[in-house]
Amino acid sequence: MEVSMLNQIPSFPEGWYFVTSRKNLLEKKLIRKIWMGEEIIVWCNDAGDVCVADAFCPHLGADLGPESGGRVRNGRLVCPFHGFEFEPGGSCVSTPFAPPPKTAKLKLYDMWEMNGMIFAWWGINGRPPQWNLPEHQKSKGDWTDLAFETIRFPGHPQETTENSVDLAHLRYVHGFENVKRMEPLKIDGHYLRSHFELARFQNVGGLKIQLNVCAKAEIYGLGVSNVTIHERSIDMHIKFYMFTTPVDGKYVDVVLATQVRQLRKPKRAIIGMGFLPVSFRTSLMNRLVLFFHKKEVMDDVFIWQNKRYATQPRLSKSDGEIGRYRRYCRQFYPS
Ligand code: FES
Numbered sequence: 001m002e003v004s005m006l007n008q009i010p011s012f013p014e015g016w017y018f019v020t021s022r023k024n025l026l027e028k029k030l031i032r033k034i035w036m037g038e039e040i041i042v043w044c045n046d047a048g049d050v051c052v053a054d055a056f057c058p059h060l061g062a063d064l065g066p067e068s069g070g071r072v073r074n075g076r077l078v079c080p081f082h083g084f085e086f087e088p089g090g091s092c093v094s095t096p097f098a099p100p101p102k103t104a105k106l107k108l109y110d111m112w113e114m115n116g117m118i119f120a121w122w123g124i125n126g127r128p129p130q131w132n133l134p135e136h137q138k139s140k141g142d143w144t145d146l147a148f149e150t151i152r153f154p155g156h157p158q159e160t161t162e163n164s165v166d167l168a169h170l171r172y173v174h175g176f177e178n179v180k181r182m183e184p185l186k187i188d189g190h191y192l193r194s195h196f197e198l199a200r201f202q203n204v205g206g207l208k209i210q211l212n213v214c215a216k217a218e219i220y221g222l223g224v225s226n227v228t229i230h231e232r233s234i235d236m237h238i239k240f241y242m243f244t245t246p247v248d249g250k251y252v253d254v255v256l257a258t259q260v261r262q263l264r265k266p267k268r269a270i271i272g273m274g275f276l277p278v279s280f281r282t283s284l285m286n287r288l289v290l291f292f293h294k295k296e297v298m299d300d301v302f303i304w305q306n307k308r309y310a311t312q313p314r315l316s317k318s319d320g321e322i323g324r325y326r327r328y329c330r331q332f333y334p335s
């Protein structure tokens with residue numbers, strides 16, 4: 001098991017990790033990336049069936065990525081070397097000069113789609129999924145599309161996810177006041193829920209307003225965090241997703257995605273936006289929310305990228321439940 005020098009914990013905790021959004025995949029059809037120390041491809045056919053697989057052809061090992069000549073043609077992935085064709089289930093269904101060998105199969109990763117986002121399972125020693133992500137929740141039409149940002153830096157998903165139980169840093173790094181837990185930390189197998197409230201004065205478009213935030217962080221393993229926010233002074237509902245995916249044992253990609261519910265009657269005037277159609281205004285709000293969210297996360301990144309994993313943290317009374325969180329994390333490193 002590769003152990004990150006930076007963190008002294010295994011670099012790749014078991015779990016589900018973000019691969020791409022469906023929207024991005026439909027645009028590009030074939031994507032190649034380094035994910036969990038593996039070189040993988042993601043592709044889809046016209047019917048939208050998605051395949052996540054090892055990036056190398058089972059025939060003679062050609063790279064199937066688009067930069068190396070791999071492509072999707074008539075709903076099949078075509079290898080650039082000898083033209084073997086694969087269907088989304090991974091089987092070779094045709095070759096140019098002979099019947100397809102039955103054993104020629106892409107090495108597949110289990111995938112899961114949630115709210116237009118595609119995840120794949122990374123198991124210790126290749127073991128199959130040990131749990132599932134939540135079922136696809138259809139947003140009822142009054143939510144914006146997701147907006148995405150990716151930040152790459154040296155880090156670890158356990159460290160980034162620890163944020164949601166580290167209530168003291170919300171005060172010290174992010175300047176929130178009145179941070180209080182609303183219910184005991186809930187842990188059920190791979191699932192963890194941290195529910196808290198906080199407040200802060202914030203400058204929004206030149207106006208100083210007090211933000212009163214109710215936040216419910218739901219963690220589905222160390223790669224998938226989903227924070228549901230209700231901001232009471234504007235009456236805004238926001239979904240924040242944070243997906244941390246190890247790239248190569250040193251770097252992680254933190255993907256931030258946000259979604260805002262339509263604001264028909266905001267409690268406060270939204271500077272300069274009142275005249276805009278509701279859906280356009282909400283999309284613009286979502287962009288702003290993502291901008292501020294990224295700014296906030298960059299304050300964490302500044303710490304994360306330079307920190308060292310403290311195996312025996314010396315905790316104080318204001319630290320919340322970091323000890324319980326650390327015990328929760330152990331399940332993702334089965335030996
Ligand atoms: S290596 Fe892919 S078809 Fe030969």
Ligand SMILES: [Fe+2]
Binds near residue numbers: 163297300
């Ligand atoms: Fe933070």
